[in-house]
Amino acid sequence: MADPAPRRIPEATVARLPVYFRSLVELAEAKTTTISSERLAEMAGVNAAKVRKDLSYLGSYGTRGVGYDVQYLLFQMSRALGLTHDWPVVIVGAGNLGQALANYGGFGDRGFPVVAIVDADASKVGHTIGDLAVEAMDDLPAIAAERGVAIGIIATPAAVAQDVADHLVAAGINSVLNFAPTVLNVPAEASIRKVDLAVELQILSFYQQRQQGFGSVEAADGVAGAADGGADTNGDGPRPNVSV
Amino acid sequence: MADPAPRRIPEATVARLPVYFRSLVELAEAKTTTISSERLAEMAGVNAAKVRKDLSYLGSYGTRGVGYDVQYLLFQMSRALGLTHDWPVVIVGAGNLGQALANYGGFGDRGFPVVAIVDADASKVGHTIGDLAVEAMDDLPAIAAERGVAIGIIATPAAVAQDVADHLVAAGINSVLNFAPTVLNVPAEASIRKVDLAVELQILSFYQQRQQGFGSVEAADGVAGAADGGADTNGDGPRPNVSV
DNA sequence: ATGTGTGAATCGGTTCACAGCC
DNA sequence: GGCTGTGAACCGATTCACACAT
Numbered sequence: 001m002a003d004p005a006p007r008r009i010p011e012a013t014v015a016r017l018p019v020y021f022r023s024l025v026e027l028a029e030a031k032t033t034t035i036s037s038e039r040l041a042e043m044a045g046v047n048a049a050k051v052r053k054d055l056s057y058l059g060s061y062g063t064r065g066v067g068y069d070v071q072y073l074l075f076q077m078s079r080a081l082g083l084t085h086d087w088p089v090v091i092v093g094a095g096n097l098g099q100a101l102a103n104y105g106g107f108g109d110r111g112f113p114v115v116a117i118v119d120a121d122a123s124k125v126g127h128t129i130g131d132l133a134v135e136a137m138d139d140l141p142a143i144a145a146e147r148g149v150a151i152g153i154i155a156t157p158a159a160v161a162q163d164v165a166d167h168l169v170a171a172g173i174n175s176v177l178n179f180a181p182t183v184l185n186v187p188a189e190a191s192i193r194k195v196d197l198a199v200e201l202q203i204l205s206f207y208q209q210r211q212q213g214f215g216s217v218e219a220a221d222g223v224a225g226a227a228d229g230g231a232d233t234n235g236d237g238p239r240p241n242v243s244v
Numbered sequence: 245m246a247d248p249a250p251r252r253i254p255e256a257t258v259a260r261l262p263v264y265f266r267s268l269v270e271l272a273e274a275k276t277t278t279i280s281s282e283r284l285a286e287m288a289g290v291n292a293a294k295v296r297k298d299l300s301y302l303g304s305y306g307t308r309g310v311g312y313d314v315q316y317l318l319f320q321m322s323r324a325l326g327l328t329h330d331w332p333v334v335i336v337g338a339g340n341l342g343q344a345l346a347n348y349g350g351f352g353d354r355g356f357p358v359v360a361i362v363d364a365d366a367s368k369v370g371h372t373i374g375d376l377a378v379e380a381m382d383d384l385p386a387i388a389a390e391r392g393v394a395i396g397i398i399a400t401p402a403a404v405a406q407d408v409a410d411h412l413v414a415a416g417i418n419s420v421l422n423f424a425p426t427v428l429n430v431p432a433e434a435s436i437r438k439v440d441l442a443v444e445l446q447i448l449s450f451y452q453q454r455q456q457g458f459g460s461v462e463a464a465d466g467v468a469g470a471a472d473g474g475a476d477t478n479g480d481g482p483r484p485n486v487s488v
Numbered sequence: 489a490t491g492t493g494t495g496a497a498t499c500g501g502t503t504c505a506c507a508g509c510c
Numbered sequence: 511g512g513c514t515g516t517g518a519a520c521c522g523a524t525t526c527a528c529a530c531a532t
Contacts, residue, residue, distance in 0.1 A: 003268035010500070010501065011500090011501095012500080012501060012502090013501090014447060014450050014451075015443075015447060017446070017447075017450065018440075018442065018443040018446035018447060019427065019443065021446065022425065022426075022442075022443075028375065036512090036513065036514090037513075037514070039512085042500090043427065044427060045427035045428075045429070047502090047503080048513095049502075049503055049504075049505095050501095050502070050503080052514060052515065053502080053503090053515085053516080055514090055515090056514085056515055056516070060514080060515065062514050062515075063509085063510065063511080063513085063514075064508070064509040064510050064512080064513055064514045064515080065509065065511075065512045065513050065514075066512080066513070066514085067512095067513065067514080068514090077532090080450065080453075081446050081449055081450050081453070082449040082452060082453025082454075083446065083449060087282075087445070087448075087449055087452065088278050089445075096344060096347055096348055096349075097344065097348065099344075100341065100343075100344030101441075102341060103340055104340055104441075105340075106425075106441070106442065107442075107445070110442050110445070111368070111449075112442075112445050112449075113399070150449075150452055151445065151448055151449075151452075153444075155521085171425065174452075174455075175448040175449075175451065175452045176448075177441075177444055177445065177448065181266065181350075182266075183287065183288060183289035184289075185264070189455070191448055191451040191452065193444045193447060193448055195439055195441070195444060197345075197348075197350070197351070197421075197439070198262065198266075198351075198356075199259075199262040199263065199266075200329070200421055200437045200439060201326050201333075201351070201354070201356050201421065202261070202265065202327065203258060203259060203261075203262060203393065203437060204331075204395055204419040204420075204421065204435055204437055205326040205327060205331055205355075205394075205395075205419075205430055206258050206261065206324065206325050206326055206503065207258075207419070207435045208326060208331065208394055208395075208418075208435065209324075209325070209326025209489040210326075210421045211418075211433070230268055254523065255522090255523095256520070256522080256523060256524090257523090280490090280491065280492090281491075281492070282491080291524090291525080292491095293524075293525055293526070293527095294523095294524070294525080296491090296492060296493065296494085297493085297494080297523090297524080297525090299492090299493090300492085300493055300494070303493080304493070306492050306493075307491085307492075307531080307532070308490080308491060308492045308493080308530065308532055309489075309490045309491050309492075309530095309531065309532045310490080310491070310492085310531095311490095311491065311492080312492090312532070337489080459517040490531105490532085491530105491531095491532095492529105492530085492531080492532100493528105493529090493530085493531095494527100494528095494529090494530105495526105495527095495528095495529100496525105496526085496527090496528105497516075497524105497525085497526070497527100498513090498523100498524080498525070498526085499522105499523085499524070499525085500521105500522090500523085500524090501520100501521085501522085501523095502519105502520080502522090503518105503519085503520070504517105504518080504519070504520085505516100505517095505518090505519095506515105506516095506517095506518105507511105507512090507513100507514105507515090507516090507517100507524100508513105508514085508515080508516100509514080510511100510512085510513085510514095
């Protein structure tokens with residue numbers, strides 16, 4: 001009966017926790033000791049009711065009439081998100097994107113050290129990117145085991161991405177971030193997230209199209225240009241559009 | 245009364261249209277003439293009912309007992325997504341990420357030509373990246389007007405991202421793709437999408453944590469490691485995890 | 489016989505509104 | 511008085527299941 005009882009947390013909530021986390025880090029840096037759901041909501045670009053409901057899934061960490069203790073909430077949030085220790089990352093694909101990601105550096109700082117970058121192309125092996133040498137794709141299982149890799153980032157062409165995903169899972173890495181513009185299938189025990197720039201641009205294109213497309217031809221009836229834009233986990237009501 | 249009557253399309257559907265679009269392009273390349281919702285669903289990593297409902301928002305473009313004509317559906321989809329003409333893009337921020345994006349090239353191919361890269365740092369202005377010279381942030385309004393920029397990509401540090409967003413909107417660019425790890429506020433007439441790598445990694449971390457975290461302490465009752473992973477627009481039921 | 493298009497049922501998530509506690 | 515925590519109402523999106531067209 002110790003600890004906060006691990007409740008089942010809705011997906012939509014999980015996707016927002018990192019945003020709250022970042023807000024809390026900022027508050028802590030600013031030496032703020034207490035925060036209300038109202039103010040935290042503003043920082044995270046959501047509404048206060050959502051903040052309270054989301055946080056309530058982690059446990060009852062607020063104080064009625066007062067708000068949330070920033071340090072304590074930050075600690076609980078770190079724990080929930082598994083940020084109390086590092087998660088070693090391997091980047092697969094040493095092309096344009098893979099190199100940029102490896103050089104980016106923003107990962108290591110935030111608890112996701114890049115411990116290897118691998119590529120199937122033998123001519124790329126040995127090249128150094130930042131302080132890492134590109135290694136052979138064949139060595140992935142050994143690398144994964146020895147360095148405790150937890151997360152794989154796919155930065156390869158779409159054509160080989162499914163194959164790479166299979167290799168990652170086979171090597172025991174079952175958290176995958178996919179940058180390749182293709183749908184990946186992984187077994188149920190693995191988690192996958194995608195980042196697809198073309199898709200994002202096309203979504204923007206859709207709304208822009210709608211907004212300006214009408215006027216000359218067939219202005220239609222009530223098809224206001226309400227192009228809310230923020231799909232996914234955004235979608236506030238009246239207030240200005242907000243992203244993360 | 246010409247044309248397909250622009251119905252209001254749900255956000256969740258809009259976010260999937262680009263995925264169908266990509267599948268259709270592949271089918272067209274493979275010279276496939278007809279496709280069923282079942283097969284298209286498989287390619288797009290969703291289920292058939294969703295495909296049919298999604299496509300029905302565009303109009304009744306299928307043939308009962310047969311399926312959808314690939315070419316025709318592709319044409320209608322292009323039109324709906326506004327992909328019948330190019331959308332010029334400006335990248336703001338010539339740092340690591342901005343350069344990588346500018347070099348990426350995958351944009352121009354797909355109808356999103358990068359027509360400018362700007363930076364507030366005078367020492368970066370003039371440097372060439374690919375075949376573009378970095379220009380001054382101050383010139384943004386002129387650049388936007390002259391080159392008909394439709395989309396702005398924010399690849400700056402978080403600290404200045406809101407300011408950049410304001411400048412983009414002021415320059416008449418109201419589709420924004422934000423890579424900076426911060427919440428942005430834009431007026432209702434603008435659309436914004438975010439790509440936040442740290443957030444994605446932290447979401448993966450959450451599920452990984454859950455999956456392995458239990459065992460020693462408080463195994464609890466029914467907290468299966470169902471870590472579905474694919475939040476956002478994924479989330480199939482029984483079948484394996486699927487991303488885009 | 490086959491596969492779309494769509495109302496109806498269901499589900500997950502958001503918002504409301506207020507009781508409970510500081 | 512102020513703000514959290516949470517059932518209840520609501521809303522959008524998904525899934526079901528079948529009438530309808532070919």
